[in-house]
Amino acid sequence: AAAGALPWRTRDGRLQVALIHRPTYDDWSWPKGKLDPGEEWQVAAVREVWEETGLRVRLGIPLPDSEYKVAGASHRKHVRYWAAEITGGSGKLQHEVDAVAWLTPEAARKRLSYDRDREQLDALVKAHRNKALDVRPFAVVRHGKALPRRKWDKDDWLRPLEPRGYREAFGLVDVLRAYGIARLLSSSATRCADTLRPYAKAAKLPLDTTYALSEEGFEKRPKKAVAAMRKHMAGSRPGAICSHGPVLPDLLSALAGDARKPGRAVLKDAAKNNLEKGEVLIAQLDRRGHIVAVERIPPD
Structure with a gap:
């Protein structure tokens, strides 16, 4: 089990989301990671954003889960996601990540390495359009x-x-x-x-x-x-x-x-x-x- 979040902000009235680049996999995705023993999903999501981006966030609306086959493993990985508003942090990278990119939804859609990650992006954009993201x-x-x-x-x-x-x-x-x-x-x-x-x-x-x-x-x-x-x-x-x-x-x-x-x-x-x-x-x-x-x- 894993949890993650889509950090978001607005600049000049335009929505932006944060993607991370992991050099080990050479991919662009959302901040996420495994739950520690006994850890709640929501707590893990916030911790993973902090560890991978150096940003403090507050969870907002839940976004669609993701479930997919892990290469070389017999099980499927289940990830829960939330929208996350930035509340602080230095942005200093701390954990298995060498870059964070703030992109418009259109640019993020092109940059994402996995089709499965676009479902969360679509839900976040829809919530923003319906004025249900800033909560x-x-x-x-x-x-x-x-x-x-x-x-x-x-x-x-x-x-x-x-x-x-x-x-x-x-x-x-x-x-x-x-x-x-x-x-x-x-x-x-x-x-x-x-x-x-x-x-x-x-x-x-x-x-x-x-x-x-x-x-x-x-x-x-x-x-x-x-x-x-x-x-x-x-x-x-x-x-x-x-x-x-x-x-x-x-x-x-x-x-x-x-x-x-x-x-x-x-x-x-x-x-x-x-x-x-x-x-x-x-x-x-x-x-x-x-x-x-x-x-x-x-x-x-």
Whole structure:
């Protein structure tokens, strides 16, 4: 399994994409590489772009997968791709690459060494044409596995994560970083705040909490949970919220109303069947606030 991305930018109003040249194979392709053991696809995609181009990126919409026969091997290689917006980095080449070329889509199509890589390019160009490429991620997180209610005799909102839940919380750090999450809002319950706290510390971000996203607050005033989510979504930087199983169906149903196909179907299914504990749902919002892509990332 491998993951990669199509770094993109605009210059003088024109779309450009970055291709890499690998001297070992003398080919031009997209930055990509194998997943490390236990690594999420999205995390691997961001890491590979950094290692091969020296560029820091934030993942955007998912692009078509690629599957092909590897020369001299009995298996087929499966690669997942994302569009990736540049957020930093020196551009200094670091790993098995001797050149990076920023090209228009037309020039990139000619330069690419493999027909299979043109499918991702076509999808990226189509998204740009439909104004669905310049997006802002918004993450919805269900808190990690918590201590069972029967084993806790204090107020329920103080109930902590159990060891598995803490592992899930630390597993979120690289995932949320891959999407450049820069604002955090949690239910005031301990198990929710502690799910986002490792990322808050790693990214040096404040962690805001609200009673509106808690089970107790939702039971009293359910509409306030959606209002709190929408207010947080309205910020210009990528955001994340963390809440509870009983609250999430209303939140996800509200998001489904903002979504285009096929993301709407994913959100409706999530609202109906809920997220797993520790799961992350990523919604990509265009400049008008419409959700143009949705991904679900299960816990480890």
